[in-house]
Amino acid sequence: MSRIFGAVIIGDEILSGKRQDKHFARIAEMLGARGLQLSWVEYLGDDRQRLTDTFKRTMAAGDVVFSCGGIGNTPDDHTRQAVAAALGVDLELHPEGFEELKVRFADEEITDTRKLLVTFPRGVRIVPNPFNRIPGFMANDHYFVPGFPQMAHPMIEWALDTFYRDEFKAVGDRIEKAFLLTGANAYESALLDLMERIVAAYPALRLFSLPSLVGQERRHLELGVEGAPALVDRAMEEIRVEVEQRGITWRWRDA
Numbered sequence: 360m361s362r363i364f365g366a367v368i369i370g371d372e373i374l375s376g377k378r379q380d381k382h383f384a385r386i387a388e389m390l391g392a393r394g395l396q397l398s399w400v401e402y403l404g405d406d407r408q409r410l411t412d413t414f415k416r417t418m419a420a421g422d423v424v425f426s427c428g429g430i431g432n433t434p435d436d437h438t439r440q441a442v443a444a445a446l447g448v449d450l451e452l453h454p455e456g457f458e459e460l461k462v463r464f465a466d467e468e469i470t471d472t473r474k475l476l477v478t479f480p481r482g483v484r485i486v487p488n489p490f491n492r493i494p495g496f497m498a499n500d501h502y503f504v505p506g507f508p509q510m511a512h513p514m515i516e517w518a519l520d521t522f523y524r525d526e527f528k529a530v531g532d533r534i535e536k537a538f539l540l541t542g543a544n545a546y547e548s549a550l551l552d553l554m555e556r557i558v559a560a561y562p563a564l565r566l567f568s569l570p571s572l573v574g575q576e577r578r579h580l581e582l583g584v585e586g587a588p589a590l591v592d593r594a595m596e597e598i599r600v601e602v603e604q605r606g607i608t609w610r611w612r613d614a
Contacts, residue, residue, distance in 0.1 A: 362423050362500075362526055364390055365370075365399040367413060369428035369438060370506055372406050381508045382427045394528030398422075405429060410423045410441035416497045418445060423523065425515050429505030430495055432475035438503055443480035446459055446498060456494050463492040469524055486514050536595050537567070537583025537612040538602070545580045545607050546570065553601050554582075561594050563587065 366386050372378040380402070387397040399422075403409055410429070417424050429438030456477030460469060469532050479485075479496045486495035486502055488510055495504040495514055502518045504511040507548050544550070547568055558566050564586035571578040582602075584594045 361395075362523065363398045363420075364395060364423045365401070365417065365425075366397060367417070367424060368400065368402050368425040369405065369410065369426065371404045371435070374402060381424075382511065385508065385512055386425055388516060389512070393519060393523075395519075395523075395526060403459075405435045405437055407437035407441050407444075410437055411444040413435075414442055414445035414501065418501060422500070424501045425510045425518070426501060426503045430503050430505055431473060431561065439479060442483075442498065442501070442503060443495075446480050446482075448481040451479050451481045453477045453483070453485060453494075453496070456485050456496070459487070459492045459494050467612070485605055486518060487519075489513050533586055534558050534588050534591055535583060535585040537581050538595070538598065538609040539612050540580045540582055540602055540607050541578075541607050542607045544605050545602075547580065549605075550580070550582065553598065557584065557594055557598065560597075561586070561590055564590055564594055566594075583612065 368380055368382050373380050383397075383400050384452065386400075401413065403413060413428075426438065429436045429441075439450060452474055456479060457474070460473060460477050464473060476493050477485075480498065482489070483496040483498040486497050486504060488494050488505070490507075490513065491508040493505075495502065495519070497503065500522075502515065504514040540550075547554075547570060550568070554566055554568065557564075558581050561584065564584045566584050567582075569581040572583065582598065584591050584598075599609060
């Protein structure tokens with residue numbers, strides 16, 4: 360069974376709208392380039408208890424999770440402490456992380472404040488940071504990286520390429536096709552029986568439907584499936600025959 364990949368994006372500044380999230384789309388893109396799919400994403404503020412509860416839940420689920428933000432050394436950074444609580448361990452100066460820190464500040468004093476940057480939950484491994492040598496950390500298929508995209512994204516790519524190559528699929532192994540349906544009966548509730556039949560007949564496919572509105576008027580319904588090419592073609596042919604029988608006009612959605 361393929362692994363489930365998720366993302367946790369942390370920061371009050373994102374929830375308040377002061378900053379725009381730049382992680383979700385890029386993580387989905389990185390996964391897609393490897394034939395993988397992002398299954399879920401959660402946005403969380405700088406709330407230590409909520410972070411702790413979230414990581415307990417996601418670690419118990421067994422998902423692969425990329426967590427962006429909150430691993431710094433300022434009072435509003437809570438990720439390190441929340442992960443330690445979720446794991447039931449203390450924080451400690453990470454020896455390998457400390458070696459990276461010494462390289463980063465080779466000509467400067469390694470203060471206690473700077474040591475906090477590599478004070479991680481006991482027993483974790485580091486995630487190397489090619490941007491400035493200050494690492495993130497990993498535990499239980501969770502990868503904790505900074506909120507800065509120029510640091511976080513290469514670190515996530517490293518994790519994918521180092522630990523999940525066996526999960527990679529050729530991009531052509533899965534395709535997506537869809538019709539744009541128009542007409543009096545081109546709406547979801549009218550086609551629910553057809554959708555349920557396709558889902559039951561093709562459990563390996565992912566069916567999706569997306570209505571499009573202009574003002575209060577229906578423009579079209581996008582209806583399609585995603586999965587192995589041969590199954591996609593068979594399912595789409597069944598959908599085509601059925602919608603034509605119901606007097607619904609269809610055209611292929613542009614790729």
